[in-house]
Amino acid sequence: MPMVHGPHALPHLPLQSPRRVAPLRPPRQDPAWRGRLGMAVLALALLWPALQASEFRPWEMLDAHSLSVAGRFLAGFVPPAHGSDFLLLVAQATWRTVAMATCGVSLALLLALPLALLASSALSISSLGGRMATGPAVLRLAVRTALVVLRTVPELVWALLFVRVVGIGPTAGVLAIALAYAGMLGKVFAEILESSDTVPARVLLGNGSGRLQAFFYGLLPQCAAELTSYLVYRWECAIRSSVVLGFVGAGGLGQRMDESMKMFAGAEVATMLMVFVALVALADALSTALRRNLR
Amino acid sequence: MQLELQGAGLRGGGAGGSGRTILQPLALRMAAGEQLAVVGPSGAGKTSLLHLIAGARRPDSGHVLLDGQDPWALTGVQRHHLRARVFLAPQQPPLPPRQRVVTAVLAGRLPAMGFWRSLASLFYPLEIPAAFEALCAFGLESRLFDRVDRLSGGERQRVSLARALVAPAQLWLLDEPLSALDPVLAGQVIGVLREEAARRGITLLCSLHQIDLARQHFPRLVGLRAGAVVFDQSAASLQQEQVDALYAAGAPAPATPGEPGTAGPDLPAPPVALHCR
Numbered sequence: 001m002p003m004v005h006g007p008h009a010l011p012h013l014p015l016q017s018p019r020r021v022a023p024l025r026p027p028r029q030d031p032a033w034r035g036r037l038g039m040a041v042l043a044l045a046l047l048w049p050a051l052q053a054s055e056f057r058p059w060e061m062l063d064a065h066s067l068s069v070a071g072r073f074l075a076g077f078v079p080p081a082h083g084s085d086f087l088l089l090v091a092q093a094t095w096r097t098v099a100m101a102t103c104g105v106s107l108a109l110l111l112a113l114p115l116a117l118l119a120s121s122a123l124s125i126s127s128l129g130g131r132m133a134t135g136p137a138v139l140r141l142a143v144r145t146a147l148v149v150l151r152t153v154p155e156l157v158w159a160l161l162f163v164r165v166v167g168i169g170p171t172a173g174v175l176a177i178a179l180a181y182a183g184m185l186g187k188v189f190a191e192i193l194e195s196s197d198t199v200p201a202r203v204l205l206g207n208g209s210g211r212l213q214a215f216f217y218g219l220l221p222q223c224a225a226e227l228t229s230y231l232v233y234r235w236e237c238a239i240r241s242s243v244v245l246g247f248v249g250a251g252g253l254g255q256r257m258d259e260s261m262k263m264f265a266g267a268e269v270a271t272m273l274m275v276f277v278a279l280v281a282l283a284d285a286l287s288t289a290l291r292r293n294l295r
Numbered sequence: 296m297q298l299e300l301q302g303a304g305l306r307g308g309g310a311g312g313s314g315r316t317i318l319q320p321l322a323l324r325m326a327a328g329e330q331l332a333v334v335g336p337s338g339a340g341k342t343s344l345l346h347l348i349a350g351a352r353r354p355d356s357g358h359v360l361l362d363g364q365d366p367w368a369l370t371g372v373q374r375h376h377l378r379a380r381v382f383l384a385p386q387q388p389p390l391p392p393r394q395r396v397v398t399a400v401l402a403g404r405l406p407a408m409g410f411w412r413s414l415a416s417l418f419y420p421l422e423i424p425a426a427f428e429a430l431c432a433f434g435l436e437s438r439l440f441d442r443v444d445r446l447s448g449g450e451r452q453r454v455s456l457a458r459a460l461v462a463p464a465q466l467w468l469l470d471e472p473l474s475a476l477d478p479v480l481a482g483q484v485i486g487v488l489r490e491e492a493a494r495r496g497i498t499l500l501c502s503l504h505q506i507d508l509a510r511q512h513f514p515r516l517v518g519l520r521a522g523a524v525v526f527d528q529s530a531a532s533l534q535q536e537q538v539d540a541l542y543a544a545g546a547p548a549p550a551t552p553g554e555p556g557t558a559g560p561d562l563p564a565p566p567v568a569l570h571c572r
Contacts, residue, residue: 203385206383218402
């Protein structure tokens with residue numbers, strides 16, 4: 001239907017009824033209004049106990065003692081620490097953080113790809129003739145459950161666990177990222193495989209190809225860009241989270257920041273915050289550029 | 296490959312065959328190397344018949360026998376080996392848009408390639424001559440290294456058919472192989488397919504909606520209407536009245552559910568997706 005501009009564009013259309021018998025009154029209220037008000041009240045009523053339970057009292061930030069402590073700490077931020085020894089230290093820590101994130105995501109990818117292939121029903125041969133056979137269905141469910149478990153435990157908890165096992169250092173961080181991210185990557189990869197156009201892969205399966213062949217020739221070309229784009233995004237997340245992992249002893253920028261914070265060395269914290277922001281911005285820019293090139 | 300249908304029928308809608316009938320139990324026999332066209336109005340069950348024969352659907356009654364073997368009496372692994380000997384080309388060319396033509400054609404050869412060979416072929420196509428020859432047959436040799444999304448609809452359809460020429464199959468099931476081609480091209484393509492099938496002794500079963508092309512090119516025609524075989528005879532003996540009756544309006548043809556492109560226009564709004572990514 002062509003665009004209509006104003007009432008004059010339809011001069012030839014006759015009116016449905018030239019004269020109304022009773023004068024029409026405009027509706028007094030929006031019928032959806034009552035429901036919306038109800039939902040808003042309900043949400044607030046549910047939120048109140050949550051605020052109580054979490055002891056959320058923001059005004060405590062504003063009492064004299066807190067203000068003076070925060071003030072002294074923040075005043076130390078300027079000028080940021082810039083001694084050459086310290087900058088070298090920060091550079092090493094930054095490199096270690098990037099390395100930890102990259103190793104962790106690479107390991108996670110190695111774990112996640114086979115799990116995603118197992119969890120996805122897109123490559124099921126038994127479902128070609130109708131319903132999926134019981135054995136494969138149970139296997140898929142088991143793999144999905146494993147992915148959920150890997151994913152639900154946050155990487156911070158994994159890191160605390162591995163610090164106990166392998167001791168303080170980046171190894172714990174790498175393992176923590178690998179496990180938690182394997183769960184995330186595996187689940188999302190399986191979803192991407194299922195939500196992309198699976199017809200080419202199913203036709204290949206129907207003509208007698210193997211599952212992995214159908215994956216590489218039918219499914220991967222459809223979703224390679226989406227998989228890579230998500231992987232790069234996760235790598236960016238891993239850089240952020242490897243900083244956090246440093247706080248629990250996994251090394252890198254986070255650990256240095258933790259030490260400086262404990263010593264109230266505001267200048268050092270300021271430098272590291274700036275480096276951190278720059279690092280995340282860089283990762284973000286890199287992942288955006290990579291994703292744009294994949295189209 | 297010999298083909299025999301013994302009272303094989305299909306019903307729609309889920310397992311157990313509770314839905315309406317898509318294919319009446321039907322009997323059909325093809326000798327090895329025979330060529331046959333299935334004709335009939337839209338929704339007569341032509342595509343379902345091809346899927347039934349290809350082992351993509353399990354019959355709700357009767358048996359499908361390929362070289363005397365019932366795929367559904369075999370183990371899963373044996374059935375999958377049998378699938379490699381049958382080549383089904385769907386009406387919509389099943390080609391990933393980002394793939395190159397050479398890879399898309401060689402994908403037809405996958406059952407005959409080992410896994411590692413097929414993986415290596417992704418990095419450097421191992422059987423470029425085979426793909427080139429198959430494309431030559433359809434006049435597409437200049438498109439060898441183009442991406443599929445640069446092809447026209449008719450070119451995609453011919454690439455999908457070029458797969459048949461490299462596939463290790465003895466039975467070709469081609470679903471409306473000419474639907475995206477102009478009349479001249481359609482005549483050439485069906486000529487190439489028939490010639491190649493005859494040269495290699497491949498059994499050829501083709502569904503066509505252009506009755507004239509079917510009468511012109513195929514020795515034997517099977518008329519399908521509302522899931523039942525109306526006639527099965529030589530093209531020469533087919534009378535115009537039979538053709539008119541096949542396509543006559545009247546008895547509603549059952550729609551085959553689950554076919555691509557049949558999604559109703561009044562779909563409900565999709566649920567809000569929860570992305571925990």
